[in-house]
Amino acid sequence: MRAFVTGATGWIGSAVVDELISAGHQVIGLARSDQAERALTAKGASVVRGDLDDLASLRRGADQADAVIHMANKHDWGNPAESDRSERAAVRTLGDALAGTDRPFVVAAPLSGLVEGRPATEDDVSPAIGPDSNRGGSENLALDYVSQGVRTVITRFAPSVHGHGDWGFVNFLTAAARKQGVSACVGDGSAAWSAVHRADAARLVRLGMERAPAGTRLHAVAEEAVTTKAIAEAIGRSLGLPVASVTPEDTGAHFGFVGSFFASTMTASSDATRQLLAWEPTGPSLVADIHAGAYTA
Numbered sequence: 001m002r003a004f005v006t007g008a009t010g011w012i013g014s015a016v017v018d019e020l021i022s023a024g025h026q027v028i029g030l031a032r033s034d035q036a037e038r039a040l041t042a043k044g045a046s047v048v049r050g051d052l053d054d055l056a057s058l059r060r061g062a063d064q065a066d067a068v069i070h071m072a073n074k075h076d077w078g079n080p081a082e083s084d085r086s087e088r089a090a091v092r093t094l095g096d097a098l099a100g101t102d103r104p105f106v107v108a109a110p111l112s113g114l115v116e117g118r119p120a121t122e123d124d125v126s127p128a129i130g131p132d133s134n135r136g137g138s139e140n141l142a143l144d145y146v147s148q149g150v151r152t153v154i155t156r157f158a159p160s161v162h163g164h165g166d167w168g169f170v171n172f173l174t175a176a177a178r179k180q181g182v183s184a185c186v187g188d189g190s191a192a193w194s195a196v197h198r199a200d201a202a203r204l205v206r207l208g209m210e211r212a213p214a215g216t217r218l219h220a221v222a223e224e225a226v227t228t229k230a231i232a233e234a235i236g237r238s239l240g241l242p243v244a245s246v247t248p249e250d251t252g253a254h255f256g257f258v259g260s261f262f263a264s265t266m267t268a269s270s271d272a273t274r275q276l277l278a279w280e281p282t283g284p285s286l287v288a289d290i291h292a293g294a295y296t297a
Contacts, residue, residue, distance in 0.1 A: 001104075002026040003209065004061035006052070006090070007071030008045070009036040011168060012108070012161055015202035016069060017045055023206055028061055030072065052086045055093045062097035067104040067209050070094055070142075073135070077257045088136025095145040095152075104151045104209045107142040109135070111156045111194060111219070112266045119194075119224055120156075120268040122217045143215060151214040158194035158221045159266045160231075161201050162286050164294045169193075170286070172258040174235050174295040183236030184246045184254055186263040189229025194267045196222040197283025207277040221270035222281035228262055234290035 003020055007013035008029030017027050017040070027045040031037040037047045048064070050057020052072055062068050070091065074083040091107060098105050113127065113134055114120040128134040142152045160170055177183040185191075201220040208218050229243075236243040251259035273279055284292065 001066040001209065002028065002064065003067045003069055004028045004030070004048070004065035005069045005071060006030045006058070006061075007073070007108075009039050010071060011166060012157065012198060012201055013071035014039075015198045016071060016205045017043060019199075019202040019206045021045065025206075028064055030057065030061055052090050055089060058090055058093045059097050062094050065103070067106070068094050068098060069106040069205060069209060071108045073108070084134065084136040085131070087138045088131050088141060091136075091138040091142050095142060095148070095150060098150045099145060100149040102149055102151055104153060104212075105142060105145065106153045106155055106205055106209050107138065109139045109154050109156045111158060111221070111268045112261070112264070114268070120219075122219055122269075122272040146214045151212075153208045153212040153214075154217045155205055155208055156217060156219050156268065157201060158196045158223075158268070159261065160193055160195040160226070160286050161198050161220070162195060162289045162294065163198040163283070164289070164292075164297065166198070166294060169258055169261060170231065170235075170290065171295055172256065173231065173262060174239070176255045176258070177235050177239055177241055180254055181241060182244045183232045183239065183241050184244050185228045185232040186246055186248060186251050186259070189227055189232060189245065191228045191263060191265045192225035192267050193228065193231070193265075194221045194224055195226050195286035196220045196281060197289070200279075200281040200283045204273070204277070204279050207279055211277060216276070218273045218277070219268050219270040221268050221273075222283065223285055224269060225267045226286050230287055231290070234287045235295070238290050238293065238296045
């Protein structure tokens with residue numbers, strides 16, 4: 001297939017590009033800078049110049065492709081409403097371009113906020129509906145296009161998609177530990193996160209594009225629950241720092257914006273995903289990656 005990938009030079013998206021090319025697919029990557037264009041062309045990908053706010057560029061990429069993989073998001077923690085707005089507009093533009101074609105539309109989504117008190121499953125419907133909801137309700141919006149002849153596949157990613165070079169949540173936790181001189185968890189550290197290695201996540205995206213039926217929700221989850229205490233202990237060991245606990249009231253001051261996430265349990269099962277696509281994660285665990293220096297090199 002010829003796949004148009006947004007977020008093609010991002011943390012997960014760049015691994016998706018590598019996975020697609022290694023499997024024999026062609027890639028068109030969205031690039032918003034000369035540096036991003038050079039990185040993509042060096043891999044053998046074609047390029048469409050633009051960004052999430054350039055909706056015409058999204059349409060051009062989709063029109064050239066047999067499949068669309070939407071990985072980009074602004075992740076503007078200081079202005080989440082803007083991130084939500086741009087996400088909804090991008091999904092609507094890409095969905096409209098694919099309507100009536102039966103082409104795959106793989107859309108990245110988070111696992112957080114789906115359910116409380118238990119691990120989320122692939123059957124759980126996102127409660128985010130409409131433009132004023134989380135991520136602009138983009139997951140449900142993308143699934144609406146199934147009735148319009150689009151093979152929408154939602155891929156929900158664990159809060160930690162880890163590996164060497166990760167600049168996501170665990171990277172921010174490591175930076176906080178360096179700054180504070182202590183690696184901390186919130187309370188007793190019983191809150192837990194799901195995790196997946198970046199290479200395993202990228203392979204799941206490819207499999208979803210190739211084989212998942214319309215309307216499928218996939219969970220990129222290798223480890224269902226890693227306690228935040230175990231994460232803090234691994235970071236402390238990797239940095240040679242003591243491990244401590246902070247109160248919920250001190251979470252923001254200690255961790256910054258990532259603190260609210262670290263205080264929350266965000267877990268999910270991937271049993272249905274594994275059965276559907278014969279996907280078996282093979283990468284190292286999150287704690288093993290931290291111990292191996294993925295966040296301290």
